[in-house]
Amino acid sequence: xxxxxxxxxxxxxxxxxxxxxxxxxxxxxxxxxxxxxxxxxxxxxxxxxxxxxxxxxxxxxxxxxxxxxxxxxxxxxxxxxxxxxxxxxxxxxxxxx
Numbered sequence: 001x002x003x004x005x006x007x008x009x010x011x012x013x014x015x016x017x018x019x020x021x022x023x024x025x026x027x028x029x030x031x032x033x034x035x036x037x038x039x040x041x042x043x044x045x046x047x048x049x050x051x052x053x054x055x056x057x058x059x060x061x062x063x064x065x066x067x068x069x070x071x072x073x074x075x076x077x078x079x080x081x082x083x084x085x086x087x088x089x090x091x092x093x094x095x096x097x
Contacts, residue, residue: 008034011056029055 012031015024033052037045 025061027061
């Protein structure tokens with residue numbers, strides 16, 4: 001079964017602060033198809049989920065967001081793990097002095 005890449009609750013319903021529709025989307029075809037897909041069992045729902053997500057992208061509803069890398073500088077400390085995607089776990093830092 002294919003995993004959905006868009007959370008239906010994040011792109012339907014009322015926008016914040018009343019709801020969780022963070023982008024204030026109102027795509028009727030997506031709502032119709034995702035509602036249908038949500039009641040279908042397992043693999044049977046996959047094609048309908050794909051169709052619903054295609055409706056979002058065909059209407060260019062999602063807004064692509066880009067993350068820039070976070071630069072990390074150490075002064076008297078080292079990392080035992082390399083930073084990954086700009087994230088460094090606290091347990092990776094070792095103070096030498």
